[in-house]
Amino acid sequence: FKYTIYVGRVSKGRSMEIMSHELIHLKQYYEKDLKVTSEGLTYNGKTYRYPKHIEYRDRPWEHDAYVEGRKTMF
Numbered sequence: 001f002k003y004t005i006y007v008g009r010v011s012k013g014r015s016m017e018i019m020s021h022e023l024i025h026l027k028q029y030y031e032k033d034l035k036v037t038s039e040g041l042t043y044n045g046k047t048y049r050y051p052k053h054i055e056y057r058d059r060p061w062e063h064d065a066y067v068e069g070r071k072t073m074f
Contacts (some may be wrong), residue, residue, distance in 0.1 A: 016021070020069035027068075034061050 007015045028034035035042045040049040043061045
């Protein structure tokens, strides 16, 4: 597989934060913790039918990517 992560014109520190976060998402997909299905999105065995309607901060896969991504930076 080939993945591309675009980072806009931000500081070096912010770009590292974004990359760390997005790499955690790739890990979630690779380990099959995060899956896109015909029914929606599945994270750790729970299906979310309309994830766009869930506030960003309330999405467990985003919370985990934030926490784990921060760990990889320091």
